[in-house]
Amino acid sequence: MKTVINLVLAACAIGLVYICYGSIMGPINFDETKKAREKEIIARLIDIRKAQQEYRTLHQGAYTDNFDSLIDFVKTAKLPFIMKVGTLTDDQLNNGMTEKKAMAIINKAKRTNKWDEVEKEGLQNFRRDTMWVAVMDTIFAKGFNPDSLPYVPYGNGAKFELAIRKDTTKAGAPLNLFQAQVAYDVYLGDLNHQELVNLKDVQTKLGKYCGLRVGDIEQPNNGAGNWE
Structure with a gap:
C-alpha cells in the first residue's frame, strides 16, 4: 500500500513539474515563434510598401487594391x-x-x-x-519573386488584406492612402490558444490592430508599419 501511495505521489510531483514547466515555457515559446514568423511577414509587408510607392509614382499618386495589378506592375514597369x-x-x-x-x-x-x-x-x-x-532591378533584391507578394508567410495560403482610399483633404487636395494587413489569427492560429487570446486582449485594450499592418486608410502615416 505504501508503495502505491509513493508511486501516486511521484506521479503527482511529475505532473506538477510538467504543469509548472509548461506555464513558464508556454509564453516563452509562443513569443519566440511569434517573433520569428513576424520577421518574415514584416519583410513581405515592406516589399508591398515598396511596390505601392513606386506604383504611385507612375499612376498620378494613386495606389492599387488589386494584387494582380501590383504584381504586373513590378514585373513590367520601368x-x-x-x-x-x-x-x-x-x-x-x-x-x-x-x-x-x-x-x-x-x-x-x-x-x-x-x-x-x-x-x-x-x-x-x-x-x-x-x-x-x-x-x-531597382527596388528589389536579385531573385525576388513578385508572385509571392500577396501571400502571408506561415499563413497556409492566406493573402494579405489590401485596401486603398481615394479622397480629398479639407483644402481640396487629392488624398491617396493604402494599407496591407494580416490578423494574428492567420499566422499564429496554430500556436497556444490561450497565449493568442491574451495577446489579442492586450492589443484590443490598447486600441491597436490585432495583427501586422503597413499603411493606414484612416489617416495618413507615410506608409509606416505598426511595428515601427
Missing part, C-alpha cells in the same frame, strides 16, 4: 532615372539659370546644331539624361 553630370555654379544660379532652363538651351542646341548659347552660358559640361530602369 521607372525614370535621371543621370546628372555637372552642376550649376553660384554665378549661374544668381543670374537666374535653372536646371530646366539649362536643359532647354542644350536641347535647342542639339536640334539646331548651334552651340553658341551653350558656350556663352558655360553649359558645355552640363547634362541631365533620363534613363528608364525596370522596377525589378
Whole structure:
C-alpha cells in the first residue's frame, strides 16, 4: 500500500513539474515563434510598401487594391532615372539659370546644331539624361519573386488584406492612402490558444490592430508599419 501511495505521489510531483514547466515555457515559446514568423511577414509587408510607392509614382499618386495589378506592375514597369553630370555654379544660379532652363538651351542646341548659347552660358559640361530602369532591378533584391507578394508567410495560403482610399483633404487636395494587413489569427492560429487570446486582449485594450499592418486608410502615416 505504501508503495502505491509513493508511486501516486511521484506521479503527482511529475505532473506538477510538467504543469509548472509548461506555464513558464508556454509564453516563452509562443513569443519566440511569434517573433520569428513576424520577421518574415514584416519583410513581405515592406516589399508591398515598396511596390505601392513606386506604383504611385507612375499612376498620378494613386495606389492599387488589386494584387494582380501590383504584381504586373513590378514585373513590367520601368521607372525614370535621371543621370546628372555637372552642376550649376553660384554665378549661374544668381543670374537666374535653372536646371530646366539649362536643359532647354542644350536641347535647342542639339536640334539646331548651334552651340553658341551653350558656350556663352558655360553649359558645355552640363547634362541631365533620363534613363528608364525596370522596377525589378531597382527596388528589389536579385531573385525576388513578385508572385509571392500577396501571400502571408506561415499563413497556409492566406493573402494579405489590401485596401486603398481615394479622397480629398479639407483644402481640396487629392488624398491617396493604402494599407496591407494580416490578423494574428492567420499566422499564429496554430500556436497556444490561450497565449493568442491574451495577446489579442492586450492589443484590443490598447486600441491597436490585432495583427501586422503597413499603411493606414484612416489617416495618413507615410506608409509606416505598426511595428515601427
